[in-house]
Amino acid sequence: MKLTTEQVETFAADGVVKVPQAVSGEYLGPLLELADRQLDQPGPWVTDSNPGASTERLFTTRYLWQDEPAVNSFLYNSGVAELAAGALNSTTVRFYFDHLLVKEPNTQAPTPWHQDIPYWPFLGKQICSVWVACTEAAVTGSSLEFVRGSHLWDSYFAPTAFSEGNGTDDWTSDFVGEECPDIEAARSDFDIVGFDVEPGDALVFSSWSVHGSPANDSPNRRVAFSTRWLGDDALWHPHPGCDPTITNDDTTAEPGSYPADDQRFPQIYPTP
Numbered sequence: 001m002k003l004t005t006e007q008v009e010t011f012a013a014d015g016v017v018k019v020p021q022a023v024s025g026e027y028l029g030p031l032l033e034l035a036d037r038q039l040d041q042p043g044p045w046v047t048d049s050n051p052g053a054s055t056e057r058l059f060t061t062r063y064l065w066q067d068e069p070a071v072n073s074f075l076y077n078s079g080v081a082e083l084a085a086g087a088l089n090s091t092t093v094r095f096y097f098d099h100l101l102v103k104e105p106n107t108q109a110p111t112p113w114h115q116d117i118p119y120w121p122f123l124g125k126q127i128c129s130v131w132v133a134c135t136e137a138a139v140t141g142s143s144l145e146f147v148r149g150s151h152l153w154d155s156y157f158a159p160t161a162f163s164e165g166n167g168t169d170d171w172t173s174d175f176v177g178e179e180c181p182d183i184e185a186a187r188s189d190f191d192i193v194g195f196d197v198e199p200g201d202a203l204v205f206s207s208w209s210v211h212g213s214p215a216n217d218s219p220n221r222r223v224a225f226s227t228r229w230l231g232d233d234a235l236w237h238p239h240p241g242c243d244p245t246i247t248n249d250d251t252t253a254e255p256g257s258y259p260a261d262d263q264r265f266p267q268i269y270p271t272p
């Protein structure tokens with residue numbers, strides 16, 4: 001699937017665009033099954049606000065692509081890489097990581113407002129996520145909200161732990177820098193846009209966009225699968241407080257250089 005000119009313009013202006021029915025149902029069933037398995041037997045890179053609970057829980061698990069055929073097939077075959085390249089106006093995209101996010105029913109804790117880029121060891125404007133709904137979710141059921149245009153603010157806000165206090169993402173506290181404004185406390189001061197989604201809908205958004213998701217007030221589990229994409233101008237930029245999964249020791253990428261490491265960050269679009 002290719003983005004329309006209008007969708008590309010929306011992404012450029014707003015920092016986010018919704019692409020209805022971007023991903024075929026054949027990819028979603030295996031991801032839901034993966035979510036069940038990960039909740040039972042979590043992988044190595046998990047954040048979990050309430051382990052074992054079936055309510056009041058935001059569970060996320062990442063970097064599964066090398067071990068999970070469902071993720072690998074999604075990356076290479078679902079078309080999301082081409083969506084990312086189109087939105088970023090990039091001739092190529094390399095893959096950074098996959099992130100499965102489960103918000104259990106009746107979870108009051110929001111996903112905090114944040115920008116993605118400070119969490120990641122990269123710099124560059126052509127870096128985005130493609131967040132695909134695996135289940136239906138209204139904004140009141142914890143679909144995503146964005147501050148429209150915030151990708152153009154020239155800000156780089158300190159990452160916030162998703163699971164404050166239980167140690168699964170304490171690494172964020174090593175970051176030194178400005179905190180994200182309290183968007184929730186002053187919602188009317190910001191141009192906030194939220195998207196109700198059906199399974200297969202994608203939200204493509206800049207890694208510089210300020211976004212979050214509210215409580216899950218619905219009786220349903222919300223499952224989403226977010227993949228992270230590096231365009232032509234991406235530079236390897238490890239720094240304190242960024243995701244520790246891939247460090248300088250794990251990649252041939254050099255700080256300040258384009259990450260042409262085919263093992264860690266494979267080019268998926270176009271097929272090399």
Ligand SMILES: O=C(O)CCC(=O)C(=O)O
Pocket residue numbers: 099101111116129131211212213224226
């Ligand atoms: O799914 C969520 O609640 C948050 C997702 C998110 O922040 C992301 O994909 O970058």
